[in-house]
Amino acid sequence: MAMRASAPTNARVSGVPVVNHLGDLVELPGVWAGDGFNLVLLPDFDNKPPSTGPRDFRVKLSATRELLEFTAIGGPVPNRGGIASHATPPIGQNDIEIFGVSYMQRIWDAADNSALHLEPGFWLTVPETTVPNALASIVRLGSIPHGTTINAQGTSNVVVKPNMATLIAPADSTPAPNPNPFPGLGYLDPLLNAQLPPGIPPGSVKNPNLVLIAASAGQNIVNAVVLQVNATLGTPSNGITNIPFVTANANVTRFSAIFWIETVQRADGSSFMQLQYTQTAILNFLGIDWPHISVATLIKQ
Numbered sequence: 001m002a003m004r005a006s007a008p009t010n011a012r013v014s015g016v017p018v019v020n021h022l023g024d025l026v027e028l029p030g031v032w033a034g035d036g037f038n039l040v041l042l043p044d045f046d047n048k049p050p051s052t053g054p055r056d057f058r059v060k061l062s063a064t065r066e067l068l069e070f071t072a073i074g075g076p077v078p079n080r081g082g083i084a085s086h087a088t089p090p091i092g093q094n095d096i097e098i099f100g101v102s103y104m105q106r107i108w109d110a111a112d113n114s115a116l117h118l119e120p121g122f123w124l125t126v127p128e129t130t131v132p133n134a135l136a137s138i139v140r141l142g143s144i145p146h147g148t149t150i151n152a153q154g155t156s157n158v159v160v161k162p163n164m165a166t167l168i169a170p171a172d173s174t175p176a177p178n179p180n181p182f183p184g185l186g187y188l189d190p191l192l193n194a195q196l197p198p199g200i201p202p203g204s205v206k207n208p209n210l211v212l213i214a215a216s217a218g219q220n221i222v223n224a225v226v227l228q229v230n231a232t233l234g235t236p237s238n239g240i241t242n243i244p245f246v247t248a249n250a251n252v253t254r255f256s257a258i259f260w261i262e263t264v265q266r267a268d269g270s271s272f273m274q275l276q277y278t279q280t281a282i283l284n285f286l287g288i289d290w291p292h293i294s295v296a297t298l299i300k301q
Contacts, residue, residue, distance in 0.1 A: 018072050021099040023125045024138070024156035024225045027261050027300075028070040028101050032275050036064040036296025037200050037211040038107070038116060039173055041191065043250055043285050056183075056286055059190050061205070063110040063197035066296050068275070070101040070123070077124075084131045093131035100124035100139075107294075111197065117294075119144050123227075140229045140257065147243030148252045154229035162224045164216040164260070164276075171209045171278050173291050180287030208293045212276050215297035216262070222271065225261040230254070253289070254282040273300035 019026055040060050044053040051058060077100070081093030100122050107117035121142035128136045140152045159167060175188065182188065194205050201214045233240045233253040242252055257279035265271045274297065281292040 018075060018099070021076070021097075021125075022072065022101065023099075023136075024158070024227065024261075025099075025101055025123055025125060027225065027273055028103075028123065029072045030070060031301045032066075032068045032070075032298035033301055034066055034275075034296055034298035035110065035199075035215075036066055036107070036294065037197075037204060037208055038062040038064050038294045039205065039208050040292040041173075041175065041283070041290040056187075057190070057290065059194045061194055061197055061200075062116060063199055064116060064294075064296065065108045065110050065113075066298060067106045068103065068296075068298055070103045072101050073099065073122075081129075081131065093129055096127050096129060098124050098126055107296075110199075117144075138227055138229065147246045149241050150231045150255050151237075151239050152229035152231040152255055152257065153238040154227070156225060156227045159224045159226060160222075162221055162260075162262075164219075164221060164224075164262075165213050167224070167226075167260070168209050168212050168276075168278070170207045171280060171291075171293050171295070173206060173208060173293055175291065176289045178284060178287060178289045182288070208295050209278050211295050212278060212297060216274075216276065219262075219274075220265045220267075221274075222263040222265050224263075227259040227261070228257070230256040250283040250285045250290075252281055253284045254280075256280050274298070275300070 019029060041057050042060060044051050044055040044058040047053045076097035079096050079098055081095045083090050083092040085091035102122050103120065105117065105119040108114065109116055119142050121140065124139040124141070126137045126139060128134065137153055138156050140150065142150045173191070191205065196204060201210050204210045231238045231240050240252055240255060246252060257277060259275065259277040262274040262276065263271055264274050276297045278293065278295045283290045283292055
């Protein structure tokens with residue numbers, strides 16, 4: 001597949017700047033930085049620090065610092081259509097052009113600056129097609145060095161003058177037996193009694209999205225571009241793949257993410273760009289689905 005590398009600032013396609021082909025991704029190129037919160041429930045068989053095993057699981061809560069950089073792809077990515085029928089005239093799908101951005105995400109623990117997450121990938125815009133019969137969509141391709149890749153697909157829309165306190169729905173961290181019941185009363189006490197890091201609002205263990213609502217409280221958000229994607233293990237069109245170790249010990253079975261690209265107006269009439277996101281990966285071990293929830297509020301630099 002032929003494609004160009006990262007876009008120079010003057011890259012154009014048919015006389016139009018590359019960024020103008022990005023649709024709802026148009027504001028992403030650039031560097032975003034800010035803070036967030038990470039909640040993950042991990043297998044805890046090993047007894048080497050920081051683990052305290054052998055136990056079924058442990059809770060890891062982190063206030064985070066994040067740097068998220070997007071770069072526009074330097075031109076269209078041509079995907080070739082094909083003949084779907086040998087009717088006369090032939091029936092099929094014309095070639096399409098995909099535009100998008102590459103990204104590199106880096107996340108650190110705010111308390112000790114230890115590395116928590118590294119992820120390269122792409123956000124793409126896919127036009128409407130007849131084969132398959134599908135509306136325009138967005139795609140997030142991500143690669144996580146634990147040995148997991150995601151092909152998450154979804155849609156985008158724009159909300160004018162959003163009330164983020166109602167637009168951002170709760171993200172529930174409660175594990176779900178799948179298919180086994182919890183072993184006994186008090187099994188989830190380590191989660192229920194977990195101590196929040198400094199600066200994270202009360203209630204954020206149960207609902208980490210409270211961190212996003214607190215960060216945007218009182219802001220005059222003019223509009224928000226909403227990107228929603230999801231992926232499921234074993235689904236060919238929006239799937240997840242894991243190395244055998246991950247599959248055997250903490251299988252990533254589902255992934256979902258919502259990004260809000262917000263235009264925030266200051267009291268003096270000027271504005272800045274803000275990116276908020278929540279994402280949940282489900283880790284399955286011991287017959288239980290354990291949510292791994294990450295949220296952040298980032299400012300375009």
